Amino acid sequence: MAKRKKPAPFDYARKWPLRLTFLLTTLFLYAPIVVLVIFSFNNSRRGGNVIWRGFTTDYYVKAWNNAGLVEAFVNSLAIAVISTVFAVFLGAITAVTLWRFRFPFKPAYEGLVALPIVIPEICLGVAIAVLFSTLGLYVPPGAPWPFNLTNIIIAHITFSFPFAAMVIRTRLNTFNREMEEAAKDLGASEYRVFRDILLPHMKPGLIAGALLAFTLSLDDFVITFFTSGPDTVTFPVKVYSMVRFSVTPEINAASTVLILITLVVTAIAMRFQTFEDPR
Amino acid sequence: MPDPIISIQGVSKYFGDFMAVEDITIDIEPGEIFALLGPSGCGKSTLLRMIAGFEDPSEGRVLIGGEDMTGVPANKRPVNMVFQSYAVFPHMTVSQNVAYGLKMDGLPKAEIKEKVAEALEQVHLSQFAARLPDQLSGGQRQRVALARALAKRPRVLLLDEPLSALDAKLRDAMRLELVKLQESVGVSFVMVTHDQSEALAMADRVAVLKDGKLMQLADPMTLYQKPANRFVADFIGRVNFFDVTQSTKGSAEIIAGPLGALTLPAPVTGTGEHVLALRPEYIRLSPAKEGGLTGTLGDVGFQGDSSIVEVTLEGGKQVQALAGPEDTTMLLSLGTGAAVALSIDLSQARLLPA
Ligand SMILES: Nc1ncnc2c1ncn2[C@@H]1O[C@H](COP(=O)(O)OP(=O)(O)OP(=O)(O)O)[C@@H](O)[C@H]1O
Ligand SMILES: [Mg+2]
Numbered sequence: 001m002a003k004r005k006k007p008a009p010f011d012y013a014r015k016w017p018l019r020l021t022f023l024l025t026t027l028f029l030y031a032p033i034v035v036l037v038i039f040s041f042n043n044s045r046r047g048g049n050v051i052w053r054g055f056t057t058d059y060y061v062k063a064w065n066n067a068g069l070v071e072a073f074v075n076s077l078a079i080a081v082i083s084t085v086f087a088v089f090l091g092a093i094t095a096v097t098l099w100r101f102r103f104p105f106k107p108a109y110e111g112l113v114a115l116p117i118v119i120p121e122i123c124l125g126v127a128i129a130v131l132f133s134t135l136g137l138y139v140p141p142g143a144p145w146p147f148n149l150t151n152i153i154i155a156h157i158t159f160s161f162p163f164a165a166m167v168i169r170t171r172l173n174t175f176n177r178e179m180e181e182a183a184k185d186l187g188a189s190e191y192r193v194f195r196d197i198l199l200p201h202m203k204p205g206l207i208a209g210a211l212l213a214f215t216l217s218l219d220d221f222v223i224t225f226f227t228s229g230p231d232t233v234t235f236p237v238k239v240y241s242m243v244r245f246s247v248t249p250e251i252n253a254a255s256t257v258l259i260l261i262t263l264v265v266t267a268i269a270m271r272f273q274t275f276e277d278p279r
Numbered sequence: 280m281p282d283p284i285i286s287i288q289g290v291s292k293y294f295g296d297f298m299a300v301e302d303i304t305i306d307i308e309p310g311e312i313f314a315l316l317g318p319s320g321c322g323k324s325t326l327l328r329m330i331a332g333f334e335d336p337s338e339g340r341v342l343i344g345g346e347d348m349t350g351v352p353a354n355k356r357p358v359n360m361v362f363q364s365y366a367v368f369p370h371m372t373v374s375q376n377v378a379y380g381l382k383m384d385g386l387p388k389a390e391i392k393e394k395v396a397e398a399l400e401q402v403h404l405s406q407f408a409a410r411l412p413d414q415l416s417g418g419q420r421q422r423v424a425l426a427r428a429l430a431k432r433p434r435v436l437l438l439d440e441p442l443s444a445l446d447a448k449l450r451d452a453m454r455l456e457l458v459k460l461q462e463s464v465g466v467s468f469v470m471v472t473h474d475q476s477e478a479l480a481m482a483d484r485v486a487v488l489k490d491g492k493l494m495q496l497a498d499p500m501t502l503y504q505k506p507a508n509r510f511v512a513d514f515i516g517r518v519n520f521f522d523v524t525q526s527t528k529g530s531a532e533i534i535a536g537p538l539g540a541l542t543l544p545a546p547v548t549g550t551g552e553h554v555l556a557l558r559p560e561y562i563r564l565s566p567a568k569e570g571g572l573t574g575t576l577g578d579v580g581f582q583g584d585s586s587i588v589e590v591t592l593e594g595g596k597q598v599q600a601l602a603g604p605e606d607t608t609m610l611l612s613l614g615t616g617a618a619v620a621l622s623i624d625l626s627q628a629r630l631l632p633a
Contacts, residue, residue, distance in 0.1 A: 176366060184352075188383050200370045
């Protein structure tokens with residue numbers, strides 16, 4: 001009988017439909033980003049212009065000098081950082097509670113926590129906006145930065161903490177309960193078990209959750225749109241309003257910087273992230 | 280007799296309606312290796328966890344060193360445990376793992392260092408002190424768990440299935456090593472196992488459990504030679520059971536199924552149903568001759584120094600006999616299906632309640 005040959009690791013690449021799929025997905029994923037970056041250096045007055053007119057960094061300078069754009073950019077970063085901190089904190093508490101304790105209606109509560117992930121963003125945006133206006137929860141105009149962003153930050157925490165909670169919860173599922181008992185057996189208090197054993201185990205989940213919350217916040221448009229005012233413009237909202245007039249390479253330039261920042265943040269986070277196997 | 284180091288007094292444990300441990304009373308002596316042996320789900324881990332303080336008895340109490348442990352949490356009990364998964368902390372080096380319990384006790388740094396070095400020495404891990412657990416083999420991780428528990432100088436070391444995660448070869452080596460370690464540190468070991476050969480080889484005394492109940496508590500020799508009931512006889516080693524169809528209290532005459540009428544060395548002491556238990560080594564096989572008990576030779580399971588031989592008696596009852604090297608040669612030359620005669624050493628037969 002003829003032996004069946006096992007496929008070598010990269011054998012799939014020899015099958016042309018798979019190759020084609022691979023090629024096309026990569027192309028559609030990265031081509032727009034590559035084009036965006038390339039044309040941020042295009043010496044043309046219109047960003048939508050697909051004709052290469054020579055290399056320039058003028059538009060980076062221009063973007064830098066566009067006070068409105070820079071302000072929106074800084075706002076976005078501030079919102080992302082602050083809401084990430086809260087989202088991860090709340091997410092971690094929620095995840096540990098769900099993982100650790102049994103209480104009545106727990107499945108219902110678990111569902112409720114996950115709900116903002118599936119609810120259409122537009123509904124959540126409207127709901128949050130209505131909530132703020134009904135309760136009269138508005139930061140008075142002229143509040144000092146970054147407190148003027150409070151409404152947006154609260155909205156961002158609302159939609160990003162369930163994601164953080166899910167990621168952290170998943171990580172907790174790989175925790176070996178005997179580890180906790182071993183620490184107790186050696187004399188550790190509840191608090192020491194949490195600090196010395198559980199928290200280090202959660203770390204990759206915390207980092208992944210933070211990354212998720214950060215990027216979700218940074219590029220959110222829909223919910224932000226409903227909760228931002230004229231003084232509190234974020235980068236996506238600003239870009240949207242600029243694009244309505246004309247697409248200039250300035251936007252490409254600012255977007256490139258944003259991509260760079262996310263890449264750097266992700267790289268740093270990955271460095272901190274060590275996935276030990278639970279034993 | 281010295282005071283017991285652990286005294287389990289009438290302990291029961293319910294999980295809801297389910298009775299995992301039922302009214303168990305055991306005293307564990309200082310300096311012994313004590314094994315809790317039983318099939319899966321018999322409640323041995325639950326019993327061990329009640330000693331460690333991870334479960335509270337529903338009834339009864341546990342005393343350690345004469346002190347009632349009721350209400351004392353795990354982190355305040357003078358015993359330490361080696362977990363089935365070893366539960367070595369993955370983000371700490373070997374020496375940090377071993378130091379953890381000492382740190383929790385608030386010992387000064389210098390003393391911790393000294394004790395860690397000593398504990399690592401005991402388990403031959405000194406050169407691995409700076410490694411992380413995932414750079415260790417399974418056997419080495421187990422030693423870390425051992426050193427970590429022993430460094431705290433517990434009154435008793437609890438071990439849950441200490442060898443089950445190791446491969447067969449290492450397991451045999453570790454059996455001896457654990458016994459040696461116990462002798463050198465002198466603390467009592469209470470180990471849980473479902474492997475009867477492990478319990479017999481290592482323990483000074485063994486408690487056999489079934490469905491949460493204590494079946495017999497004895498030293499390995501007694502368990503093997505004088506099992507208290509059918510379950511223990513069956514669980515420990517190989518055994519042949521013959522249904523006893525007729526027995527009278529006070530008389531040594533019985534009728535045991537295919538063996539027919541027999542005269543036991545001692546009179547029957549109980550009434551009710553009985554079985555006759557006979558270890559394979561007390562059945563001797565020879566080429567068939569006229570009269571006596573005969574059967575048909577089945578498989579000869581060669582084991583090197585001896586073989587386990589299957590024989591089918593007239594009427595279909597299967598029995599196992601143990602044959603020495605010479606008998607093995609003789610039986611192999613007879614071949615499967617040959618008629619053989621069985622001679623039984625009745626003095627070693629045990630009449631057990633069915
Ligand atoms: N927390 C619990 N809740 C409900 N039932 C439990 C719990 N812990 C154990 N049990 C039940 O109690 C019985 C005894 O469990 P235990 O873990 O002591 O068994 P074991 O003898 O250690 O078995 P194994 O060899 O499989 O580890 C089992 O039937 C188990 O299902
Ligand atoms: Mg168990």
